[in-house]
Amino acid sequence: MPTFTAEIHRFPGPGGWHYVPVPPETADHFAPGMTRVAARIGATHWATSLLPKGDGTRFLALKAAVRKSEGLHEGDVVTVELEPGHRGG
Numbered sequence: 033m034p035t036f037t038a039e040i041h042r043f044p045g046p047g048g049w050h051y052v053p054v055p056p057e058t059a060d061h062f063a064p065g066m067t068r069v070a071a072r073i074g075a076t077h078w079a080t081s082l083l084p085k086g087d088g089t090r091f092l093a094l095k096a097a098v099r100k101s102e103g104l105h106e107g108d109v110v111t112v113e114l115e116p117g118h119r120g121g
Contacts, residue, residue: 034061035113040094042106050099051091052112054082059090062116070115076101082114 036058067082082090
């Protein structure tokens, strides 16, 4: 299961999503473009997708329920585990 550590960022503007950039060496384990995955941070597991950014990199959006469950904020550094091929959102 690919694992990486990264800082939580937030897209600018009102209502900007919190996200974790996925390093290229981790993203390379998955099909290009939007790819369904199961993610885990700490004790929180959820079904989501790796999403492409316009610059060719990919990111993992962190919905409010995940951030609240783990007490996460912009600037925190997290370890993320990913598993390919899961459906759901």
